[in-house]
Amino acid sequence: MKVLIPPRNRRFGTVDALGLAGLVGLLVARYIPVARIIPFWGCVLRERTGWPCLGCGLTRVADRVAHFNFVGAWEANPLGTVAAFLFALAAVVMVLHMVFGVPIPEVELSPREWGVVRVVMPVVIVVNYAYVVVKTRFPHLLL
Incomplete structure (x- = not known):
C-alpha cells in the first residue's frame, strides 16, 4: 500500500x-422523517415475504446515527452503521479540505491487496446479511 500526500489544494x-x-444524507435523516412522510417508504421484499433485503435497516441506521443512537444503529444493520460513520468521516474531511485546503491522502493498493479486498468484502456482506436475517426472522437465537 502506498500513501501519497498531495500539495495543499481545494480541488x-x-x-x-x-x-x-x-x-446531506445525515442532515436529511436528522431533520426530515422520510419514513413517516412518504407513504410507500419501506422494504417491499420484507413486506411481501417477511424476509429482509440486503439494505434492510439502512433508513433506521441513518436516522439513529443522525440522532447519536449508535447502539440502535448497530443493531439495525452493522455494516450500514460502518458506512454511515465513513460518510460522516468523509464529510469532516471534505470540510477540512474545502475550507482549509488540507490535502486528502491518496491511497494506492497493490494488486495483491485488491485481491484481498475482493475476497473479504463479499464475506463481510454475507455475514452482515446473515445477522440482519437472524435479527429480523429469528431474534430468539441472538443472546
Whole structure:
C-alpha cells in the first residue's frame, strides 16, 4: 500500500463528493422523517415475504446515527452503521479540505491487496446479511 500526500489544494474530488452526500444524507435523516412522510417508504421484499433485503435497516441506521443512537444503529444493520460513520468521516474531511485546503491522502493498493479486498468484502456482506436475517426472522437465537 502506498500513501501519497498531495500539495495543499481545494480541488473537488471523490472524497469530497462522498462527504457532501454523507452530510446531506445525515442532515436529511436528522431533520426530515422520510419514513413517516412518504407513504410507500419501506422494504417491499420484507413486506411481501417477511424476509429482509440486503439494505434492510439502512433508513433506521441513518436516522439513529443522525440522532447519536449508535447502539440502535448497530443493531439495525452493522455494516450500514460502518458506512454511515465513513460518510460522516468523509464529510469532516471534505470540510477540512474545502475550507482549509488540507490535502486528502491518496491511497494506492497493490494488486495483491485488491485481491484481498475482493475476497473479504463479499464475506463481510454475507455475514452482515446473515445477522440482519437472524435479527429480523429469528431474534430468539441472538443472546
